[in-house]
C-alpha cells in the first residue's frame with residue numbers, strides 16, 4: 001500500500017510507484033498462471049477500500065449511491081455541491097445508471113487503471129478539474 005506522509009496524503013510519486021510495482025506483479029503473475037490480462041485487476045486492499053468507499057457513500061445502506069448521498073459525502077472532502085452533482089451526472093450517465101457496488105467498482109477500475117482522461121471513473125472523486 002502507498003506510504004503516507006505526515007500530511008496524510010499519498011504523494012503522486014508514491015502513488016505511481018505503487019502502481020508500477022503492482023503492474024509488474026500482475027504481469028509476472030499473469031505470465032506464470034496464464035490468467036486473464038492484468039489490465040482490469042485490482043489489488044486486494046483496493047477492492048476492500050472500494051467497498052469501504054461505497055459504503056461510505058451509500059448512507060442509506062440501500063445498495064446504491066444517489067446524487068444527494070454523493071454530494072453530502074463529498075462536501076466533507078471540500079468538494080462544492082455543484083461539482084459533486086455534476087460529477088455524479090457524468091458517471092451515472094445522466095442518472096440512467098444505477099450506481100451499485102458493481103458499477104462503482106467498474107468506475108474505480110477506470111479511475112485507477114485507465115489513462116483515458118475522459119473515462120467516467122475519473123469523476124468518482126467529484127473533481128472536475130484535472131489540471132492541479
Ligand SMILES: [Ca+2]
Nearest residue numbers: 058060062064
Ligand atoms: Ca443509498
